[in-house]
Amino acid sequence: MSEVLLRRLLAGNLRDPDSGEGIAVPTRKVTIAPSLRGGEAALIADLGLGSRLALIADPTTWQVLGARVSGALAARFTVTPVILPERPHADMETVQRIRAATSLAEGLVAVGSGTINDLAKYAAFLDRKPYACFGTAPSMNGYTSVNAAIMDGGVKKSLPAAAARGVFLDVDILAKAPRRMIAAGFGDSICRPTAQADWLLAHLLLDRPYRALPFQLLAEDETALLASPEGLLSGDPEAITRLARTLVMSGFGMTICGGSYPASQGEHLIAHFLEMRGDPAGANFHGEQIAVTTLTMARIQGETLRLEQPRLAPAPATIGTFLSFYGADVGATCWASFAGKLLSGERLAAVNHRLTQDWPEIRQAIRAVHRSATALESTLRRCGAPTRPSDIGLSDERYAEAVLHAREVRDRYTFLDLAADTGTLTRLVGATPVPAQ
Structure with a gap:
């Protein structure tokens, strides 16, 4: 099919x-x-x-x-x-x-x-x-x-x-x-549920555009790969073909949507931040980073979805703090993107009203596409992919910084933003700045 x-x-x-x-x-x-x-x-x-x-x-x-x-x-x-x-x-x-x-x-x-x-x-x-x-x-x-x-x-x-x-x-x-590259491809593809959950959140909460087709293109091959990822390690031709087709279809999903929305959300923001700040683990493949950051996003999404009645109270943000943290040029670029999704005044009130009225329905819709960090981690381990920051040469402190600041580098509204504005992100990163064990 x-x-x-x-x-x-x-x-x-x-x-x-x-x-x-x-x-x-x-x-x-x-x-x-x-x-x-x-x-x-x-x-x-x-x-x-x-x-x-x-x-x-x-x-x-x-x-x-x-x-x-x-x-x-x-x-x-x-x-x-x-x-x-x-x-x-x-x-x-x-x-x-x-x-x-x-x-x-x-x-x-x-x-x-x-x-x-x-x-x-x-x-x-x-x-x-x-x-x-x-x-x-x-x-x-x-x-x-x-x-x-x-x-x-x-x-x-x-x-x-x-x-x-x-x-x-x-x-x-x-x-x-190399087996690492094959596992990296699987890592790059396994972010589908976290990317879909983030994109659906922005749609349901902020009325951003959203399309179901990219995910339907992936469904059959993804199900087979998640059920039996060991074939990738052995170089089984059928498993390799399924992975190749999944990656091709994921690319087409981005093309159809006019952007990387269906395949790149919060998990990619964390990886982008690490690279921008001079990731010391420069020998890693992109998909290896995404394997780790996907588990982080799955955990953040799962914890945030447990909130019974979230209410946003964003911390103040100014261009001055961005310039101080990132430097003049990078700080100005990041601020220009981040400022577009800042919620304040009437806009903040409207989003909080929607959360009050519609959170049960929003939560139910996102839970339908979300996968737990525990399930994803098990699958990644069976494929030989990294699952912890230390697996890709990162300290807990360096990784925690990336999780806390990643939302600042792009204008995409993800669970990183919702978790930050409800106080969930600081609690999670402060307690356990690594993916679920």
Whole structure:
């Protein structure tokens, strides 16, 4: 059924359950196959990337798949490899380096996973060039999204990016990825319930837009993966295929919604804060961080949902405190985002009135999509994913700071905000600044 949903989505034959309208995505082709060897050029040929292609990789992804793809494409195209340094950073400096190196190319082909893909699709967006991607690991959900996570001026931003015209995933290659990267992909996907709960909260409490379709796209494969994550550790082709399809569908969910809302909420804010403040555990994969932060958000959501009658009493916040804590440039950027969701005066009164009137219904709706931290932790452990801050090299104090301040870096209203404004967040972090045991 999940494979059928993917085919219908690409063909434009899927209907939105909320509106009944047809759904279209800009990606033309997604191929998830046991092996793509020998067919690489044919996959690219009808995508309209032009005759001069730049292939973006790093030394590892070049060795794993890039050299093979480059050789195959060279039979039909002029190919210029652009090999970035090992473990490149997704920042503006690297984007500009790619743009300079690909100035003569008509199209870009990324060979890699998270960082390589983000860099290539953002460079493609800036230069208005088409691009496609050959994935090397089922480690993140950005292959089919139209946003890129880029560090800009010390702030981690989700920026508009080009849509991949084609995404090609060789299951044999994916299954040979380091177990940590596979577990990271599972970690990046397991935040679905916390992201959905946060997004639904903003919808029910503040009337923010919300859509059910992104989560319906994931349901079948997610259920199977949660029931038997051990197959990912053993490299089982069926499990790897399900994870790859889940990540692809998650990316499409973001594309359909015009932003990362269905896949990036409070759990990602904590990770973004850590990166902005110079996460000392820089060797971690993004999905490893999200595995840990998802458990934190699940616990915060669960505790906040236990409140019988929450009432918001936000602590005063000023641009001065932001500038003092973050510095002038980053502080001003964060304040500009945070100020948009500040609740005060009539707006605060209206939200408190809604909580008084509708909290039982709001709580019931969110509980229907929420998963407990205990259940999620058990599943992550069975997959070999990290579950505690110490697993990713963070002290309890450093992690507690991130949980307390993460809501300040974006304008998204999440359970971090509701918990902070009801006094729940300080109580939870002060008592146990780590995920549930």
